[in-house]
Amino acid sequence: GKLIPNLVAHRFTNMLRTFTSSVARRASAATGGSARCMSGKEWIPNVSMDTEVVHGGVNPDEKTGAILTPVYLSTTFVQESVDKYLDKGYSYSRTANPTVQMLEQKVARMENGYGAICVGTGMSATASCINGFMNAGDHCVMTNCSYGGTNRIAREQFMNLGMEFSFVDFTDPQNVADAIKPNTKLIFSESPTNPTLKIADLGAISEIAKEHGIVHVCDSTFATPYIMRPLDHGCDLTIQSLTKYYDGLNMGLGGALISATPELYERTKLVQNMHGNIMSPMTAYMMLQSMKTMGLRIRQQSSSAMKIATFLEAHPKVEKAVYPGLASFPQKELADKQHRDGLHGGMLWFDVVGGDTAAIKLMDNIKRPWTLCENLGASESIITACAVMTHANMIREDRLAVGISDGFIRISVGIEDPDDLIRALDEALNSL
DSSP states (O other): OOHHHHHHHHHHHHHHHHHHHHHHHHHHHHHOTTOBOTTSOBOOSSOOHHHHHHOTTOOOOTTTOOSSOOOOOOSBOOOSOSTTTTTTSOSBTTTOOHHHHHHHHHHHHHTTOSEEEEESSHHHHHHHHHHHHOOTTOEEEEESSOOHHHHHHIIIIIGGGTOEEEEEOTTSHHHHHHHOOTTEEEEEEESSOTTTOOOOOHHHHHHHHHHHTOEEEEEOTTTHHHHOOGGGGTOSEEEEETTTTTTOSSOOOOEEEEESSHHHHHHHHHHHHHHTOBOOHHHHHHHHHHGGGHHHHHHHHHHHHHHHHHHHHHOTTEEEEEOTTSTTOTTHHHHHHHSGGGOOOSEEEEEETTHHHHHHHHHHHOOTTOEEOSOOSSSSOEEEETTTTTTTTSOHHHHHHTTOOTTOEEEEOOSSOHHHHHHHHHHHHHTO
């Protein structure tokens, strides 16, 4: 009576391994060698990241020649026979879908990982990571400044399930080492942190993790792989909120958990299947298109952010402006070392003279093209009141302790003309 279930379990495991080898095959096809894509044309070797982000292993459709990956909206996939179940790699779209799989493989390539799962949101990726690598009684060392939802799910859900969390300052790797316990199973970094832009020395923390046999994950949403790839610095897993810079257009929700090894990937893929949180095929299709311009957007956003940060730092109504590209940034040396090509992204924050009251007035009254809302990494420039939006769910004392005041102003620089953005900021500041 156990023959069929055991056979299915065995084939499901084989399917996961087929996915991992598929990533390797596509990597070869995209980077050259003897592999040929379906159009019959060989790739030149060693293409740049700017080329990877456009193509990333995506080949023309085998049957039609369509240059874009088709949207497979089918829930189920017909099997030729019981004996040949999963021979074509697909059975049910909760487990795997061809459109979503193409995005997963492309994300894995961009992050220099072995495989990736793409799920409904960035928080779903975070939950999948903790669910996949921790159990009741296990301990996690987590950064004390992270996206508010990460902090909340640790405190409100996982602690109640019997897991332990130590929230420490990751700017000093020794703090991480000192927080490790015998039952520590996960180290959870975020770099740069949301919203304070603290940088974690991922190489040093990864060495600590490896010394103790602990899995190290880094949420690198603010950096994106275009600026920094955590797996290149020894991390085991990377989290991305694809909603942000991958999408870049304020039109899609998504998250990804990228694995450095086949074993980690098989675990995350199993968790994705059990939780049923796979991304929808239509969203995956849109992100396959929108991520093509990620490099162009990030270069523009980084350049504009530097110009805006320089302006803010010199303005008499600004007490402090924080951006990793500024010479005044406390971790400038580490930022330059860890971030690629002198790029530091589109995120920055500042405090104004007059404290929280003045800051809230500025956010309420600033003119377009600035938009007061949540989200970040989009083509539109966004100004966010973190205390009441992205980090409202943090305990107030914890929020204040890491520097997120009630009037903390976070801005996400878009792709508009930076001079227009500066004019609007200047007008708002001068009216305080």
